[in-house]
Amino acid sequence: MKSKWAAGIVPRNFAWIIKDRLAVSERPGGYARTHRRVRRQEEIIWLREQGFSRVVSLLTSPHNLHAYAELGVVSEHVPLGAHDDAHAVLADLFGRLAKWLGSGEKILIHQEELGDRLQGVVAGYLVWSGLVKSPAQAISIVERINSRQMGPVGRELVAVAAAMAPGGPSSGEAGSS
Numbered sequence: 001m002k003s004k005w006a007a008g009i010v011p012r013n014f015a016w017i018i019k020d021r022l023a024v025s026e027r028p029g030g031y032a033r034t035h036r037r038v039r040r041q042e043e044i045i046w047l048r049e050q051g052f053s054r055v056v057s058l059l060t061s062p063h064n065l066h067a068y069a070e071l072g073v074v075s076e077h078v079p080l081g082a083h084d085d086a087h088a089v090l091a092d093l094f095g096r097l098a099k100w101l102g103s104g105e106k107i108l109i110h111q112e113e114l115g116d117r118l119q120g121v122v123a124g125y126l127v128w129s130g131l132v133k134s135p136a137q138a139i140s141i142v143e144r145i146n147s148r149q150m151g152p153v154g155r156e157l158v159a160v161a162a163a164m165a166p167g168g169p170s171s172g173e174a175g176s177s
Contacts, residue, residue: 008046009039013114015145017122018131021101023108024118024146027057028064031112040064044071053105056093058121059112060084080117082153086160090121094128094161114146120154124161135162 011025029040
């Protein structure tokens with residue numbers, strides 16, 4: 001019988017955006033001064049034991065990527081910083097997400113913390129993929145799931161995603177909620 005620690009621990013602020021398919025959390029191990037190597041290892045073990053097939057890091061730096069590899073978890077680095085071209089990054093990321101999710105993968109996306117940028121990315125994906133019709137509805141869903149409001153940075157990412165969606169809604173809806 002495995003000890004309870006062999007199963008790892010749930011990453012902080014973990015939440016399912018699409019049940020059993022797409023989840024978000026803060027960076028495994030914590031962020032900035034609160035980052036702990038042992039906690040990172042336990043959280044990555046939990047992800048592996050839960051059957052996550054891929055972790056997508058939106059961090060601007062490649063932190064944690066070596067830790068995923070060491071523990072046998074596939075990872076992708078898709079940096080999305082404040083000064084990056086959101087349209088280009090989201091076009092690349094959303095295409096890859098659609099492919100991975102379409103092939104049955106179970107994915108976790110993270111940034112340093114669960115904040116506006118990460119919430120905007122996943123709400124934007126819901127609109128871009130057609131899973132949710134309007135940006136306002138996607139924002140509301142993600143805010144409820146994560147129990148936190150989305151600010152202007154996240155809403156702008158949703159607007160960018162909505163404008164990119166094939167025949168999608170106008171980006172003007174993203175500001176209302």
